[in-house]
Amino acid sequence: MKLDKVHIQHLRNLDAVSLHPSSEINIIYGANGSGKSSILEAIHYLGFGRSFRTSKHKNVVNYDADEFSVFCTLDTLEQVKKIGLQRFKDDNVKISIDGEHSNRLSDLVSQIPVQIFTPQSSDLLLGAPSSRRRFLDWGLFHVEQSYAGLSNTFLKILKQKNALLRKHQSISSGKMSGKHNEELIREEVYWDGQFLHYAELIDALREAYIESIKPHFYANLTQLLPEFSPEISYYRGWERSSDLRSSFEAKRVRNRSFGYVSVGPHKADIKIRLKGVDAAEVLSRGQLRMLVAALQLAQINHLNEKVGKTCVFLLDDIGAELDLGKREKFINNIIANDAQLFVTAIEKQQIPFISNYDNKKMFHVEHGHVKEEI
């Protein structure tokens, strides 16, 4: 799966940029503020329908424009697809896939598996569990056809459950009459059954997924962080010693008083420990970034092995906190998985080993203009 042509318009300082990238390595270099990360941001929009820098799409639109657009030609080996996205300042979105128009981001996000690694990537381990659940979901979404549907259904059920629990709260606090209690309990029995059913399906897939990426993760660590042997484990969102139904029952009174479900896959997490201690507590920022790199590479190793898919890998600011040896190992691993790499750097000298690769292109960015180096 390779991006063959990319056209970007009115995205930040990129007015009208056309790239014909290499199927292997693309180096995008230029001074601070020239627009390098904005090129990655544009490709990120094709993979996720959103930016990796802001949740406010309107700030990504060029100051003087009402919309930005990103179009690409995607070569999937079986077919060539034309994919495009337009984002408007009023928050509207238009997707087009081979001439078919839609405004549903879900139509877009299954098309191109995109991974991104930035100087902030250590946040995956330092931040809230929700970012690690997103990591899990990305992996499953691209390898298990049923996962996106299961996960959407589960989220709808969770919303219903929480709404019912808030009604219980209102009854207990006297804001709502207790005469609805019986009806509420009948509804609750139905939604509890649905919740448990979908929760267990999602949990089984997530547990199996972590088991599948584990060997890749450990193998990548021997290259990227050989001095440590961290252990990765999956926390399903309820106590290990108990099944979900029992945990759920044990928390029923608490859930009613708090107005939300406190156990289940929406509380899942990935734990990485060194001699029993959370890795985020002991490793340096650079070491944490290597840990994240090993995890992301494990995802693309697995994606390739399980469903034969390759991904587009965005590597922003390669010079930040990665020593030369690590840069080379990281890039070698990405390329070994047949991913298409887009890497940004202030100067191309930050990637001196690039001469080892034949299939590469260099793009120089200056004030939002991009020139391919011949």
Ligand SMILES: Nc1ncnc2c1ncn2[C@@H]1O[C@H](COP(=O)(O)OP(=O)(O)OP(=O)(O)O)[C@@H](O)[C@H]1O
């Ligand atoms: N909505 C916008 N409209 C126009 N220009 C913008 C907008 N948002 C940001 N910019 C400018 O566009 C440029 C985008 O820079 P970008 O972050 O892509 O640079 P970069 O080359 O990656 O820089 P660095 O090396 O410092 O990370 C900056 O000069 C920024 O001030």
